[in-house]
Amino acid sequence: MNANSMSRLLGASLLGLGLCAVALAADSMPMRKSIDLPSSNRVFPGDSAGAKAANSYCLMCHSYGMVATQPTLTKAAWLVEVRKMKGAFKAPIPADQVQVIADYIAQLKGAH
Numbered sequence: 001m002n003a004n005s006m007s008r009l010l011g012a013s014l015l016g017l018g019l020c021a022v023a024l025a026a027d028s029m030p031m032r033k034s035i036d037l038p039s040s041n042r043v044f045p046g047d048s049a050g051a052k053a054a055n056s057y058c059l060m061c062h063s064y065g066m067v068a069t070q071p072t073l074t075k076a077a078w079l080v081e082v083r084k085m086k087g088a089f090k091a092p093i094p095a096d097q098v099q100v101i102a103d104y105i106a107q108l109k110g111a112h
């Protein structure tokens with residue numbers, strides 16, 4: 001083995017090590033803020049208080065997709081809907097989150 005092929009070999013293994021280090025670093029970075037679900041349309045989008053509340057208190061019974069495909073309702077109608085989930089279906093939604101969720105879903109779906 002001459003000096004030239006030796007240094008190429010060394011270069012290749014250093015590159016390999018470098019890639020490993022990058023992969024490891026990416027894996028251990030604290031970037032995840034929420035649960036890891038395989039499909040992107042299963043959770044309510046966004047980082048707002050409303051998105052967090054909806055993800056906490058709606059997904060235990062149905063998917064985001066199920067809510068997203070409902071007809072467009074007004075805020076007031078979503079409030080009735082979320083209250084119904086809490087009252088009739090016993091969704092464990094804290095009282096102070098009902099309005100937050102209704103407002104969030106209404107703006108998400110473009111109603112006012």
Ligand code: HEC
Binds near residue numbers: 059
């Ligand atoms: C404890 C279980 C449970 C939770 C939690 C829950 N729901 Fe429901 N939801 C139901 C049931 C049961 C139905 C009625 C399904 C049916 O009629 O087939 C329903 C129906 C719905 C419907 C369809 C329209 C209707 O009135 O039937 C919408 C929209 C809805 N839920 C939205 C939500 C939202 C938004 C949340 C979070 C705030 C939520 N649900 C939380 C159980 C739940």
